[in-house]
Amino acid sequence: MTDVNVSPPSRLAEGDSGQPARSAGAAASPPLVDIIELFFFAYRNFVSDPDEILARFGFGRAHHRVLHFVNRHPGMRVTDLLDILRITKQSLGRVLRELVDQGFIDSRAGSSDRRQRLLYVTPKGEALARDFVALQSARIERALAECGGPEALGNARRFLVSMIDPEDRGPIEKFITRADRAAEELRRLAPGPRSGG
Amino acid sequence: MTDVNVSPPSRLAEGDSGQPARSAGAAASPPLVDIIELFFFAYRNFVSDPDEILARFGFGRAHHRVLHFVNRHPGMRVTDLLDILRITKQSLGRVLRELVDQGFIDSRAGSSDRRQRLLYVTPKGEALARDFVALQSARIERALAECGGPEALGNARRFLVSMIDPEDRGPIEKFITRADRAAEELRRLAPGPRSGG
DNA sequence: ACATTTACGTCAGTCATGTTGACTTTTTTC
DNA sequence: GAAAAAAGTCAACATGACTGACGTAAATGT
Structure with missing residues (x-):
């Protein structure tokens, strides 16, 4: 099973067509552990792309997530956002309040159901969200181009x-x-x- | 399901011939935003796999990361770990101390350089690390199998x-x-x- | 030999982001 | 009119990051 070559240094760069070794529970380390680690390192780079911009506004990654999803789904309810982010409303509340206070997100009462607060990005918020998407898209584009x-x-x-x-x-x-x-x-x-x- | 090409499938094909829209704020959203979001959702599931086990020991994800890397690189120095995790030694210190106190990691002075603390997993730590790898490997294996x-x-x-x-x-x-x-x-x-x- | 640097540890304080639990207000729904 | 839902709020706390300062042991350089 582990006859996948471990030694050649080019293993990561080259795709290898070795078999995944179906022995899920016990051993089966070698060929999959690298994916675990690459996923970790890749995601870390990925989410840190916006950090510098965020810092300019005194924001953190939580602000990024909220802004992104509101921008993607204008008019979404607070509950929807909670479902997506899977955090508590207290956690969301803090971040959301800062985004609203600083004019990145607009919160209006729903017309059909006035208990709801429907969330929209302001032009300022949309511009920022677009910057983040551009940054992360650039990384993905580069990666895909490298993949051939x-x-x-x-x-x-x-x-x-x-x-x-x-x-x-x-x-x-x-x-x-x-x-x-x-x-x-x-x-x-x-x-x-x-x-x- | 996987062909979520909601918009003209041209964007990526044109990626190289057209200009990659590098300057922040340019258009170019549609086909890459989904990758951004899928990466987010996939990673969230991925890292939460070990949560239940971690909770049984009163550990968090930081413990998982430390244990994983020490297991992968037995005898690694504290400094090496700091370089990999990119956190401060104060942050690492707490987590590492708990892992050592509870017998998952062993810390011995280096023989050639006795300032160093070389880190090793104990059998108990190795078993736990292997559980984590098995969990996450299972997810990856399943995913790869689904990919065909x-x-x-x-x-x-x-x-x-x-x-x-x-x-x-x-x-x-x-x-x-x-x-x-x-x-x-x-x-x-x-x-x-x-x-x- | 002595000064410097390195490796590690620790104290003290802060921040960002998550958590529970309890409670209120407004509004819709049964 | 009672119950349920959507949202907001207060309080307390946990985790895992951070900075800055300081200490100690050991290696290294002049």
């Missing part, structure tokens, strides 16, 4: 989806497609005032 | 490596290969009672 073929994007997406708990995938994919569709809609209706400013 | 072909592992590895800052890759790859080689060595010398096939 045009199938790299699909491969990465498939892998990441498969890494998610099956029971979480439905909601997450629904969330993503809905947000993408809404963004596309917006782009069609109001083309192009962006990127100029 | 035998090239899925290589694809994932390439993608993750490419997501890492280029200047970090050398040290990280060196670390991983060295650890793999040492582990292989150990397996050859002392074929444990544990390792299945």
